[in-house]
Amino acid sequence: MDKTIDILKTTNYDKFKCTADKCKFTCCEGWDVSVDGDTYNKWEKGKCSEILKNIKVEKSGDSVSYSIAKENHETCPFLDMKGLCEIVKKHGEEYISSICHTFPRVENKFEDRRELSLSCACPEVVEIISGLSGKINIFSDNKKATKNNLLELKVRDTLVNIVQQDDFLLEEKLLVCFQMLLDILEDEELSEEGLEEELEKYEDSKYLQEVIGKCKEIDSDINESVEEINYLLLDITKNYKEVSSFEFLLKDISDFAEAVKVGNLSVKWQEYKILFEQHSEFAENWIVSDIISSCISDDIEELIISFELIILEYLMVRYAVFLKYCINNNKEIEIQDIKDYIVTLSRIIGNNSEAVTEFLRDGFEDPILEIGYLCFISLF
Numbered sequence: 001m002d003k004t005i006d007i008l009k010t011t012n013y014d015k016f017k018c019t020a021d022k023c024k025f026t027c028c029e030g031w032d033v034s035v036d037g038d039t040y041n042k043w044e045k046g047k048c049s050e051i052l053k054n055i056k057v058e059k060s061g062d063s064v065s066y067s068i069a070k071e072n073h074e075t076c077p078f079l080d081m082k083g084l085c086e087i088v089k090k091h092g093e094e095y096i097s098s099i100c101h102t103f104p105r106v107e108n109k110f111e112d113r114r115e116l117s118l119s120c121a122c123p124e125v126v127e128i129i130s131g132l133s134g135k136i137n138i139f140s141d142n143k144k145a146t147k148n149n150l151l152e153l154k155v156r157d158t159l160v161n162i163v164q165q166d167d168f169l170l171e172e173k174l175l176v177c178f179q180m181l182l183d184i185l186e187d188e189e190l191s192e193e194g195l196e197e198e199l200e201k202y203e204d205s206k207y208l209q210e211v212i213g214k215c216k217e218i219d220s221d222i223n224e225s226v227e228e229i230n231y232l233l234l235d236i237t238k239n240y241k242e243v244s245s246f247e248f249l250l251k252d253i254s255d256f257a258e259a260v261k262v263g264n265l266s267v268k269w270q271e272y273k274i275l276f277e278q279h280s281e282f283a284e285n286w287i288v289s290d291i292i293s294s295c296i297s298d299d300i301e302e303l304i305i306s307f308e309l310i311i312l313e314y315l316m317v318r319y320a321v322f323l324k325y326c327i328n329n330n331k332e333i334e335i336q337d338i339k340d341y342i343v344t345l346s347r348i349i350g351n352n353s354e355a356v357t358e359f360l361r362d363g364f365e366d367p368i369l370e371i372g373y374l375c376f377i378s379l380f
């Protein structure tokens with residue numbers, strides 16, 4: 001029997017149009033560019049040695065993965081001096097890897113649905129999100145669309161519902177979501193029914209308030225929190241300062257962060273936080289857009305890591321914009337700074353998830369951070 005596949009799209013999906021040569025970020029810089037097996041086989045069959053010599057092949061057990069041979073902070077070796085792709089010039093659009101072909105479009109396939117969303121690593125996507133009025137979501141044009149029965153999508157819906165609550169700060173809602181995912185991970189006996197009951201608890205805003213209250217009990221000192229987030233930003237961005245499309249955004253804030261006295265920053269932080277909250281509608285839509293695209297795994301550990309990277313992205317963007325605000329001695333936050341740092345940090349964190357997970361494993365022993373640590377760097 002034929003199964004109908006529903007197609008769902010995010011609110012902004014059909015609005016996207018690449019700005020091509022007007023774009024100040026190239027698509028090909030600042031992340032690992034993976035190559036799908038079909039494209040690799042096509043290059044092999046076509047004996048394209050000039051392409052194959054720039055491809056990294058990695059084997060792990062029975063699986064093989066391919067990517068463009070470059071460090072994630074380097075520019076794609078196929079990019080020419082004018083920013084055009086050598087593969088496209090020589091062989092045509094249909095010869096490039098599917099990720100290059102589709103970026104920034106993201107397609108997630110499930111048994112009975114295909115979901116189409118957009119990556120915030122593209123400045124045009126972020127531009128559209130910043131102009132949305134109302135809350136972003138994913139929906140089907142088909143009024144009879146099948147109800148979502150997959151548990152992982154129910155978990156994701158709960159994350160979106162929590163983040164779209166109006167009564168709490170965004171960082172508080174992110175911590176509630178993280179705590180919920182940790183509770184699910186830790187309960188090895190959790191049945192399907194038990195999971196649904198657990199998710200239902202988070203529909204009640206009084207319960208959310210309770211979880212937030214517990215997060216706030218964690219002792220923290222603003223100077224120590226600022227110092228920690230300052231180190232974290234410097235560590236996460238250190239390999240990317242020389243990337244040409246990031247240099248104008250990362251160089252001055254890194255130099256400033258290395259030299260500044262943390263006490264001076266802490267004094268300005270409270271006034272800045274209030275100003276940043278004025279952009280909470282935009283920030284919420286950006287975060288929900290990321291959750292829709294990337295929190296879809298049926299493996300709870302993978303799901304937590306995807307969500308944790310979104311939290312880190314949010315905290316790093318908020319802090320990077322703060323450094324810029326301090327450097328320029330501004331009285332207001334430049335919205336363009338928020339947009340630029342979302343693109344940059346989406347590429348550095350979200351699109352390099354394996355490298356960032358490794359970085360967390362090296363620095364914290366476990367890539368899944370403790371809730372106390374996240375509270376320490378979020379709630380000051």
Ligand code: SF4
Pocket residue numbers: 017018019020023024025026027103104121122123124125
């Ligand atoms: S980053 Fe986005 S707007 Fe810029 S060239 Fe790539 S797809 Fe186009």
